[in-house]
Amino acid sequence: MPAKIIAIVGPKGGIGKSTISSNLAISLSDLQRRVIAVDLDLGGANLHILLGVKNYKHTLDDFILKKVDNLSEILIDTDIKNLKLICGGANIPDIANMPFQQKMKIINHLLKLDCDTIILDLSAGSSFNVIDFLLIANQQILITSPESPSLIKVYGFIKSTVFRMLNFHFKNIDAQDGLEILSLAKDTDTNPNLKTINGIFSELIKTNEEAVKTAREIISKFKPHIVINMVYKNEETRAGNVISTMLKQYLNVSSSVITAIPADEMVRRALFKNKPMMLLYPGSPFSLAVKKLAELCI
Incomplete structure (x- = not known):
């Protein structure tokens, strides 16, 4: 094995x-x-x-x-x-x-x-x-860690990971329309409708329903385990709920488990x-x- x-x-x-x-x-x-x-x-x-x-x-x-x-x-x-x-x-x-x-x-x-x-x-x-x-x-x-700068970094990292996964996938299935939309989604000021993964899929489904279906399956298998380290107070563990909500809302990513490790x-x-x-x-x-x-x- x-x-x-x-x-x-x-x-x-x-x-x-x-x-x-x-x-x-x-x-x-x-x-x-x-x-x-x-x-x-x-x-x-x-x-x-x-x-x-x-x-x-x-x-x-x-x-x-x-x-x-x-x-x-x-x-x-x-x-x-x-x-x-x-x-x-x-x-x-x-x-x-x-x-x-x-x-x-x-x-x-x-x-x-x-x-x-x-x-x-x-x-x-x-x-x-x-x-x-x-x-x-x-x-x-x-x-x-529970602090905002660290949480923002985690969110940004997972977003980059999801984009990398989708980029690989769209290349593998030769979905040029998907690659073009991913490129547009890097500038959400100009394309606010592409700020979330659901927004990206809503645009792509107009031309490539199958690519959206398979992309959703790939993202659904990505379930990172979030560990909040150096926790001083119990209320700091709420940071896990904050990041989990953001991941689901914007990236369609569900964290598998949230673990807190005390300072x-x-x-x-x-x-x-x-x-x-x-x-x-x-x-x-x-x-x-x-x-x-x-x-x-x-």
Whole structure:
């Protein structure tokens, strides 16, 4: 059976994405899953630090530069049972903007890895590389904090993802009318009727009813899991309802689950010690919340 791929992205930097990725990987390994954590935060790799890995021979750079033939050759053993790591590249200039062919090569080799679960720790932002790695996953987890700037970033990221999905789809079925409408929808000041996905479909259905039908089916399968991190007060969890409503209203996207992870001073202590929270403070509020998240990922 192929490995389950879980992609984790935080469109806004500094919201604890990699901290959650590393501890989720540990929690899943505790549940007897054979886990491979892959650091795809291209240009800003730090997953090895968060997992306490100090010595490693290979990174993703070696695969990209063809020093090895397979991703399995750059797997790093961690001190954690059932958990291996692919360390992110950092020494190739402009690696974050890798060519499409290189990206597809990485994707094809990811699908061949022998394990139960693959955790992809993706870069911040909404570049095509980030979105394309996200879309190969069986489960997409989007990390946000309760503050408005972070929520706006998440919404913008998901909108970019939906447009990317539709662009791929319309190209595959040679729906030029769909591609033209998508292009017009980028300027909603001039085309306010295209501000929502329903508005786009209402325009497209005039010329291509079948394209609308299949596009709706594709979007209906995209159900990102929203994680609100660093929650100080219970009322801050309402941010999840706000973003969920916006996604449904404007993009026709239903979030599968909304999970809240409490702010926890122990996280800073673990970061200073370069040790995973799940190992240092397994009973902390953060660790307990990540354990619940892991159970939802099985």
